[in-house]
Amino acid sequence: MKRESRVAPVRSPENWSPISWRTRTAVQQPSYADPLELESALHKLRELPPLVTSWEILALRGLLADAAEGRRFLLQGGDCAESFDDCTSPLISNRLKVILQMSLVLTHGLKLPIVRVGRFAGQYAKPRSADTETRNGVTLPCYRGDIVNAPAFDMVSRRADPQRLLLAHASSAMTMNFVRSLIDGGFADLHHPEYWDLAWVEHSPLQNEYRQMVESIGNSLRFMETLVGRSVADFQRVDFHTSHEALLLHYEEAQTRQVPRHWGWFNLSTHFPWIGMRTAAIDGAHVEYCRGIRNPIGVKVGTSTKPDQLLQLIDVLDPDNEAGRLTLIHRMGAKQVGKALPPLLAAVRNAGRKVLWCCDPMHGNTEALDSGVKTRRFENIRDELDQAFDIHAAEGTRLGGVHLELTGENVTECMGGARDLTEEDLSRAYRSSVDPRLNYEQSLELAMLIVRKRGDLRASA
Secondary structure (H helix, E strand, C coil), rough: CHEEEHCCCCCCCCCCCCHHHHHHHHCCCCCCCCCHHHHHHHHHHHHHHCCHHHHHHHHHHHHHHHCCCCEEEEEEEEECCCCCCCHHHHHHHHHHHHHHHHHHHHHHHHHCCEEEEEECCCCCCCCCCCEEEEEEEEEEECCCCCCCCCCCCHHHHHHCCHHHHHHHHHHHHHHHHHHHHHHCCCCCCCCCCCHHHCCCCCCCCCHHHHHHHHHHHHHHHHHHHHHHHHCCCCCCCCEEEEEEEHHHHHHHHHHHEEECCCCEEEEEECCCECCCCCCCCCCCCHHHHHCCECCCCCEEECCCHHHHHHHHHHHHHHHCCCCCCCEEECCCCCCCCCCCHHHHHHHHHHCCCCCCCECCCCCHHHEECCCCCCEEEEEHHHHHHHHHHHHHHCCCCCCCEEEEEEEECCCCCCEECCCECHHHCCCCCCCCCCCCCCCCCHHHHHHHHHHHHHHHHHCCC
């Protein structure tokens, strides 16, 4: 009851319903050839069980409110885009291992509880820069993620298929079920961090430093349990939440429901939906949809975002200035963050808005090589994150989280990092169908960077 009272909104959104977004311009939506086929799939989707619960959503809002005040730190990470073929136990468990290991590093170094949010169990849709793609004189609809169509370049694969909405729900449910089973079964137990080991990184340059950290935590844990005379149950499991971009609005609408004992509407397909750069128009359908649900909402903020525009967006999505409601995820690029971020921080700070600031150092640093391959340089990712901490400190604001695209697989998609991957390495294990992801070593290196940076800032203060 205490947590609920902290996040209870002041008033219901006016003139809103789960379908009011249909009266606004909806960009980045697929074109379905048969409206009746679409409606049939949506009818089935509305009857399927929800993937998350309202009390989990409200609990997460409380945790994010804590992160905004510096009492916790948000770690949000996962694939750039999930695929149905990746709904397998090894891929899911390896992704979870990376996030757990990163959170262990952050907890140990920051001396703060970590809010763990996975970019999975629903991240099946991706925004695209064009509606069509042309190869060798043949033009077809673009690939919009497995929830819409398939990546193979043929007419059948690229057709927008409403049945994929149901497959996305099923794959999300299986992913969530497996993650919950792992966590409830002791997979996240701090007494056994060896459960999180990834075989392919046995000889990683970072492995010794990580092992020493794990040993230190284990010794401290055993000492504490010796003092109290029993095992500390809180260290045997962790809270874990899901997130995805609220892009395909028919899918989000079909999972938006009212529940007993809590007023208002909840998106029960995920705990934490976010609005991307391409869909953040103040009068657009995505903002209209998100303003009415009680979930915490993330908003991507880029170099084109102006202070007045951002404040107007905050007014629409969070009119009552609720703690834990809004997370602003800035993604600028290492070369532009120093100029673009400070005016936004100052505007939000001066307006007295209660937001959680989070850094996405991935999307602003994407580049295409001469070969046509998309990649990201680890040095640019690291540099943007490093600058973001300094800028927040200078502006008197707080960077309370990080948003990363990562995987537990031995991929070579981002150059640099502990093994100093080069352009020649990319072809060895480039598996992403959309954007390049950090591998385990690069992810762990970023976690260690965050710890060192926060330590340096505390020392200078």
